[in-house]
Amino acid sequence: MFTGPIQDLIDELARLPGIGRKSAQRVAFHLLKSSDGEAKRLSDAIVTAKDRVRLCERCFNVADEAICEYCRDSRRDRTIICVVQEPPDIVAIERTREFKGLYHVLQGAISPIEGISPDDLRVRELLGRIQSPPEGVAVAEIIVATNPNTEGEATAMYLSRLISPVGVRVTRLASGLPVGGDLEYADEVTLGKALIGRRDLTD
């Protein structure tokens, strides 16, 4: 154990997700050895991000204005909304360049184990966007892009049951073999999903 300000810094760093005591110590000593400028920039970036970053009033993506860059972009298709769990999921989908609609960030997934119910998520707000679209353009499709795990699947099922009756198409990202993957090494659940979701090659 160190003492004083070094130990305080190590303690604060070790609170961060994915950073253990060893990494926290390494980062702390890196900061102590780095230029004053570098340490100050990190310190300031934390405060500035906390001060200035807020959630988009429409889609709950992170934003530095009241409405985020995607909701502001008039070229994006307002008839289709992709529902994700967290803001970084948007970045992953944007990288595919396959989607030009709007987003909706639930801020999590339904998880009875962690005590997260639909009321803890931005579900009501999603329903609001469908029932009275802020720009008046009717929503035709909701793509549920929650994670392909128990919580994500439960959330997708819940949203499908909630939204389908309103008359909006609800779709789910395909599960299957990763591109470039090897069938021999695929786990049986993924392979099973790939079989069930098989497509005609005449497409």
Added chain:
Amino acid sequence: MFTGPIQDLIDELARLPGIGRKSAQRVAFHLLKSSDGEAKRLSDAIVTAKDRVRLCERCFNVADEAICEYCRDSRRDRTIICVVQEPPDIVAIERTREFKGLYHVLQGAISPIEGISPDDLRVRELLGRIQSPPEGVAVAEIIVATNPNTEGEATAMYLSRLISPVGVRVTRLASGLPVGGDLEYADEVTLGKALIGRRDLTD
């Protein structure tokens, strides 16, 4: 990619050692979701540590006063100095409770590949402590506790050649099998060192 203050924070975090883009993003979103207090504490801890932490004038360990806690402690044996590469090595040695002497932090190891020569380390200051001890107590032994790798070994050899002629005993930490380890799984270099360094059981 995000934009604005979030991306700035992710960029600054990703500069830290052992933190890749994915971890930086996870930490950034953790901070955004955390309480203002938690983020502020981390930000302040960085600035405070940079402001207040300095190097001990005698041993170059990190300290919040001019002289570090070990050099200040009058109960510690001034006749023996353990030489380490970095301050965290002191913490590791203290945990053994086997050493009650003083320390000297080189602030690195000799590495021709990285262009680090003895002049870049606190070698001159070590020699100064041996030749004119600040508290007048003659040094009898230098334990070289640099890392058991190429750079650490080279540094140990260099220090031995430099200090032995002064008439001070220079020792090196033993290399050998880790306690609790399994001979079958030991690498051949460690096993070789364990053989060479074997001891009489009558000790």
